[in-house]
Amino acid sequence: MAQQTHETPTGDALYTAMGQIAAVSSRTDLLGVVNSTIKGLFSAKEIGFLIINDDRTTYSFFLVDICMAIWERQELKDLIAGNFNVDDPLFSEIVRSTRPIQYDIASIQSTAGLPRYAQFWKIMNIERVVAVPLRVGGETIGAMHFIVEKNVTFEDKDTLLRAVTPQLAVTISNILANEKIKEREQEKTRLLEFSNAMASVRDKMVLGKLLKSHLKDLFGIEDYVIHALSKDKRTHRPVLFDPDADFVQQPDFAKLIDADTDVNDGIFNKILASDDLIDFNVEEWFTSDTPPVYTNAAKAIGLMRMSGLAIKLGNENIAVMNFRTHGTDSAAIHRPLFKSICSQIAIALANIIANEEIERQLLEIERYRQQLEEEKIYLKREIEITQNTSDIVGRCKAMQDVFRLITQVAPTDSTVLLLGETGTGKELIARAIHNSSSRKNKLMIKVNCAALPANLIESELFGHERGSFTGASARGIGKFELANNSTLFLDEIGEIPLELQAKLLRALQEKEIERIGGQTTIRINIRIVAATNRNLMKLVEEGKFRADLFYRLNIFPIHLPSLRDRIEDIPELASYFIDRYSKKTGKKITSLSKKVLQELKEYDWPGNIRELEHTIERSILLADGVTIKDIHLPKPGTVAKNRPEPFKVQTIFEHEKEYILKVLTHVNGRISGEGGAAELLGIPPSTLNSRIKKLGIRRSFQG
Numbered sequence: 001m002a003q004q005t006h007e008t009p010t011g012d013a014l015y016t017a018m019g020q021i022a023a024v025s026s027r028t029d030l031l032g033v034v035n036s037t038i039k040g041l042f043s044a045k046e047i048g049f050l051i052i053n054d055d056r057t058t059y060s061f062f063l064v065d066i067c068m069a070i071w072e073r074q075e076l077k078d079l080i081a082g083n084f085n086v087d088d089p090l091f092s093e094i095v096r097s098t099r100p101i102q103y104d105i106a107s108i109q110s111t112a113g114l115p116r117y118a119q120f121w122k123i124m125n126i127e128r129v130v131a132v133p134l135r136v137g138g139e140t141i142g143a144m145h146f147i148v149e150k151n152v153t154f155e156d157k158d159t160l161l162r163a164v165t166p167q168l169a170v171t172i173s174n175i176l177a178n179e180k181i182k183e184r185e186q187e188k189t190r191l192l193e194f195s196n197a198m199a200s201v202r203d204k205m206v207l208g209k210l211l212k213s214h215l216k217d218l219f220g221i222e223d224y225v226i227h228a229l230s231k232d233k234r235t236h237r238p239v240l241f242d243p244d245a246d247f248v249q250q251p252d253f254a255k256l257i258d259a260d261t262d263v264n265d266g267i268f269n270k271i272l273a274s275d276d277l278i279d280f281n282v283e284e285w286f287t288s289d290t291p292p293v294y295t296n297a298a299k300a301i302g303l304m305r306m307s308g309l310a311i312k313l314g315n316e317n318i319a320v321m322n323f324r325t326h327g328t329d330s331a332a333i334h335r336p337l338f339k340s341i342c343s344q345i346a347i348a349l350a351n352i353i354a355n356e357e358i359e360r361q362l363l364e365i366e367r368y369r370q371q372l373e374e375e376k377i378y379l380k381r382e383i384e385i386t387q388n389t390s391d392i393v394g395r396c397k398a399m400q401d402v403f404r405l406i407t408q409v410a411p412t413d414s415t416v417l418l419l420g421e422t423g424t425g426k427e428l429i430a431r432a433i434h435n436s437s438s439r440k441n442k443l444m445i446k447v448n449c450a451a452l453p454a455n456l457i458e459s460e461l462f463g464h465e466r467g468s469f470t471g472a473s474a475r476g477i478g479k480f481e482l483a484n485n486s487t488l489f490l491d492e493i494g495e496i497p498l499e500l501q502a503k504l505l506r507a508l509q510e511k512e513i514e515r516i517g518g519q520t521t522i523r524i525n526i527r528i529v530a531a532t533n534r535n536l537m538k539l540v541e542e543g544k545f546r547a548d549l550f551y552r553l554n555i556f557p558i559h560l561p562s563l564r565d566r567i568e569d570i571p572e573l574a575s576y577f578i579d580r581y582s583k584k585t586g587k588k589i590t591s592l593s594k595k596v597l598q599e600l601k602e603y604d605w606p607g608n609i610r611e612l613e614h615t616i617e618r619s620i621l622l623a624d625g626v627t628i629k630d631i632h633l634p635k636p637g638t639v640a641k642n643r644p645e646p647f648k649v650q651t652i653f654e655h656e657k658e659y660i661l662k663v664l665t666h667v668n669g670r671i672s673g674e675g676g677a678a679e680l681l682g683i684p685p686s687t688l689n690s691r692i693k694k695l696g697i698r699r700s701f702q703g
Contacts (some may be wrong), residue, residue, distance in 0.1 A: 014163060017041055021167045022376075027063055027175060034063075038168075041160060042130075044146040049172060050091070051142035054417060058083035059142060060089060062172060063119075079120040086165050088115045094131045094143045100154045100161060103129045132161060141173055187337045190218060195344050205243050211345070212242035218341065219333050223247060223301075224323035226311065226349060227261075227268070235260035236268060236320065239352060240345075252297035265292040271308040271320050277333065281304045306605035309338070313346045321345070392428050395578050398561040401468050402645070409556050410436035412530070415508070416552045417493075418531035420560030423610030426531040427491065429560060433529055434487040442486035447479045450492035458500055459516055468517025480513050480524055486688065487527045493553065494534030498544060505549045528553070537655060547659050547681075551652050563605040563612060570600050573609060577616035578628070579653070589620050593629045603633050617633070657695040664697070 017037045025029045034047050051062040060083050086092065089111055094101055105121045105128065108114065121129065130146040144165065146154075155159070194214055198207070215221040226240035238257050247253050263269050271278050282303050285295045298306070303324060311319040321342065325333070392399070407414055410433045411646055418426040427446070434444040452460050459469075463478030479488060490496075496504065507513045508528060510522040530553050539545035563570070582589045592600070596619075605611055619628045663677045670676045671692075672685035681688060 013037075013041065014160065017164060018167055021164070021171055024171045025175070025178065030063060030175065038164070041164065042146055042148070042154075042157060043152050044130075044148050046147040048145040048147070049142060049168075050145070051134075051172065051176065052086060052140065053083060057086055060084065060601075062142060062176075074271065076123065079123075080117045084117070085117040089113050090115060090118065090131075092144065095133045095140045097133060100130050100132045100157070100317060102154065103131065104150075105129060128152065134165060134172065136166075136169045136173045141169060163345050187334075187340065190337060190338050191344070194218075194341055198344055198348055204240070204274055206441055207348060207352075208240055208242050209244065211240065212245070214341075219338060220325050222322045222325060225347070226319050226321050227316060228319045228349065228352075229263070230260060233272075233317065234263060235261055237261060239319070240349060247297070247301040250300045252294070254298050256294055256297060261293055266290070267292050268306070271322075272310050272317050274310065277300065277307050277309050277334070277338075280308070282306050307333075309342060311342050311346050311349065313350050318346060319349055335576055357563040392425065392432060393573050394566060395572065396561070396566040396567055396568050399569065402558060402560060405556075405558050406432050406436060409433065409558075411438065413437075415526050415528045415530070415553055415555045417555070417557045418529065418560060419557055420533060421562050421606075421608055422533045423608030424533075424560040424562060425609050426560060427489065429558065430487075430489045430491075430529045430531065434489075434527075437487065437527065439486050441525060444487045444489055445479050445483035446489040446491060447489045450495040454497050457497065458503070461500075462503070462513045463518075465515050465517035468515070472517070475515075475638055478513070478515065480507060480526060481522060483526045484524050485526070487529055490528065490530040492532060493530040494532040494536055494539060494545065498546070501546045501549045505546065505552060508552050512520055537658075540659060541662065547656075551656055554652050554655060563608040567601050570612070573612060574600060574616055577613050578620065581617045581620045585620055587620055587623070589623055589625055589628060590626045591628070592631075593627055596631045598626055599631055599633060652694060656691070657697060660691060660695065661697060 017033075020033045020037055030049075038044070047060040048064045050059050052059045059627075061080050064080060084091065086095070087511075089106075090103075105118075105126055108118065109122060126147050127150040128148050130148055130152075132144050132146075133140050134142045134144055145572045197210055197214065203594060212224065213223055215480050223245055224241060225237040225238050228239040229236050236588055237260055241248065261268075263272065267280060282295075282298050282305060285291045286299060288295075306322055306324055308320055310317050311321055394400070394402075404430065416430075416433055418429055420426060430446075431444060434440060447460065449457065459472075459476060459478065461478050461480055463481055464472050464476045466472055466475050507524070511525065512523050514521055536550050536554070537546055540547045540550050563573075571592075574597070578589055578591070600612070600615075607614075615631065615633065616628075622632075623629070660677070660681070663680055665673075667675060667677050667680065671678055671688055673679075676685070678685040678688045
C-alpha cells in the first residue's frame with residue numbers, strides 16, 4: 001500500500017467542524033459529525049468515545065463507530081459491552097495524560113490487566129490507537145480513541161486537538177445530561193400513572209391484580225409475592241399477590257399464608273441486608289441440608305430462579321418482594337424506576353399491614369385512641385387559630401402555614417419578624433399574635449417607623465424629659481413604656497435610622513431604656529413584633545442596617561405570601577370587602593360578575609390585599625345594582641416595577657455565618673488588629689474566634 005499523506009486541516013475546515021459539533025444534540029447527531037467531519041480532520045479510520053459512569057469507578061463505551069463486522073459477530077459485541085475498571089492500565093494512563101497517547105496494539109497485548117476490548121482491537125486487526133482524555137471544567141468525563149493507520153502520528157495535531165476535544169467533551173456531557181433528563185421524565189410519567197392507579201384502589205384483592213398487570217408491563221415480572229415483616233422484623237408472611245395466579249392454588253403456598261416464617265433462612269435475611277435486587281438459583285434449595293420452608297411451594301410451581309428486593313417505608317424495612325421475570329435474572333430491570341414503584345407499593349402495603357394488625361391485635365385499639373386524642377388537640381388548636389385570626393381571610397396552604405406559625409409562637413415571648421411585600425396584612429398578623437398571647441388583655445402598641453421624622457423617632461420610641469430639647473415643654477412617655485407588659489409592633493423596621501439602631505438593640509437585649517435627657521434607666525417587659533417589606537439582609541450588606549440588630553429581630557421570621565401567590569383566596573377576600581364597604585356606604589352590593597372575578601384573578605396585584613381592598617371600595621361607589629359588573633384596574637406597564645425583592649428567609653445562624661464570612665473576605669482573613677474583622681464587627685477577637693469555630697467557618701483564607 002502506498003504511504004498516505006495527511007495534511008493539517010485548514011481554518012475553514014476546523015471552523016466548520018466546530019459549528020457542526022456545537023449543533024449536536026444526540027448520539028445519532030454525534031455519529032453523523034464523526035463520520036462526515038471529525039474522521040477527516042484527524043485522518044482516523046474509526047473513532048470511539050468512552051465515558052466514566054456515575055459510580056466513578058467504572059467506565060463504558062458511549063459511542064462506537066466501527067465497521068458493520070462488529071454487529072455480525074456476538075463475541076465482538078460482548079467484548080465492548082458492559083463496564084470496565086477505571087484503574088485498568090490503559091484507561092488510567094489516558095485520564096492522567098495531558099497529551100495524546102499512541103498505542104501499538106501488537107506491543108501492548110502482553111500487558112497485564114488490560115480491559116477485554118483490547119482483544120477486540122487484535123481480532124479486528126487494528127494496529128494503532130491514539131487516545132486522548134475528555135475533560136469538562138477540569139473534571140475528566142471519559143476518553144476518545146482514534147483508530148488510525150500505522151503510519152499516522154498525532155505529533156502535528158496538538159492545536160487541532162486542543163480546539164476540538166473540549167468541544168466534544170462538552171457536547172457529550174450535554175447529551176448525557178439530556179438523556180438523563182428525558183429518562184427522569186419518562187420515569188415520572190410512569191410513576192405518576194402507577195400512583196394514580198394505586199390511589200384509586202381500596203380492595204386488597206383488586207390491588208393484587210393491579211400490581212401484577214403493572215409489574216409485568218413495566219418490568220416483565222411474571223409472578224410476584226410480597227411478604228410483610230412482623231413488628232419485631234423476625235418473621236414474615238405473604239400479604240399481597242395476584243389472587244388468580246396459578247401458585248395461589250397450591251396447598252404448600254396456602255400453608256405459608258396462615259403461618260409466620262423466620263426471616264433468617266439464608267434467603268430473606270440476605271434480601272433485607274441488601275439495598276439492591278438479589279437473584280437466587282432455586283434449584284440449589286432442593287439439595288440443601290437446610291432448605292427454606294417454602295422450598296416445596298417453589299418446587300410445586302416449577303420455580304427455578306427467583307429475585308428479591310426489600311421494600312422500605314422511609315429507611316425501615318417493612319416487606320420483601322419476591323418475583324420471577326421473563327429472563328433468567330433481574331439484570332434487565334431498570335433499578336431507579338423499580339425502586340420508585342416499590343416506594344409507592346410500600347405506602348399501600350403499610351396501610352394494609354396496619355389494617356390487618358388492627359383486626360388481629362386488640363392492643364392497637366389503644367394506639368388509635370391516642371391518635372384520636374392527638375387529632376382532638378390539633379382541632380382545638382385550629383379552632384383557636386380561627387378565633388384569633390377572625391379578621392384574616394385566607395384558606396390557601398401558604399396562609400394556613402402562617403396561621404400555624406402564629407399558633408406556635410404566640411404563647412411565647414419570642415421576638416417575631418414579619419416579612420412580605422407592602423399590603424400583605426402584616427399588622428393583622430401582628431394583632432393575631434398579640435391576641436393569641438398571654439398579653440392579650442393589654443393594648444398592643446404600634447409604631448410606624450417610616451411615618452416618623454428622623455429627629456422625632458427617638459423621642460417617639462423612648463420618650464423624653466422636660467427641656468431635653470427645643471419644644472420639650474413636658475415629659476413625654478415613649479412607646480416602649482406604653483407597651484410595658486404588652487406587645488410593641490414596630491412596623492417598617494427597615495426604615496429606622498442607623499444611628500438609632502444601637503439604642504434600639506440595647507433596649508431589646510437589656511430590656512431597659514432611657515428617656516432623652518433622662519439620668520436613670522427604666523426596666524421594661526415587652527414583646528416585640530417587627531415588620532418590613534425590605535430585604536434586611538441586603539441592607540446589612542450595604543451597611544444600612546446593623547447585623548446584630550437584624551439577628552436579634554430575626555428569631556422567628558414569618559413570611560407573608562403576596563396576593564398573586566394566593567389567587568385562590570381572591571373570591572373570599574373580595575366578598576369580605578364587598579360586605580364591609582356595602583354596609584359602610586349604604587349600598588346593597590352583594591357579588592361580583594364572573595368577568596370581574598376573572599379580571600381580579602388575572603391581575604398582578606403589586607399593592608396586594610390593600611390594593612384589592614381599595615379597588616373593591618372604589619368599585620362599590622361606582623356600581624349600580626347589586627352586582628359589580630365593571631372594575632377599574634391599572635393597565636399593564638402603568639405600575640412602577642419597583643416591587644421589593646423577595647426576602648430570603650434564613651436561620652439566625654445562617655445569617656451570622658454568611659455575614660462573618662463576607663467581613664473576613666473583605667479583610668483578607670485578618671481577625672485582630674486595626675482594620676481587622678473583630679474591630680469592624682465591634683466584638684473582641686476572642687469572641688469572633690469562638691463564633692468562627694461554633695459556626696464551622698473554615699479559616700483557609702485567614703492571614
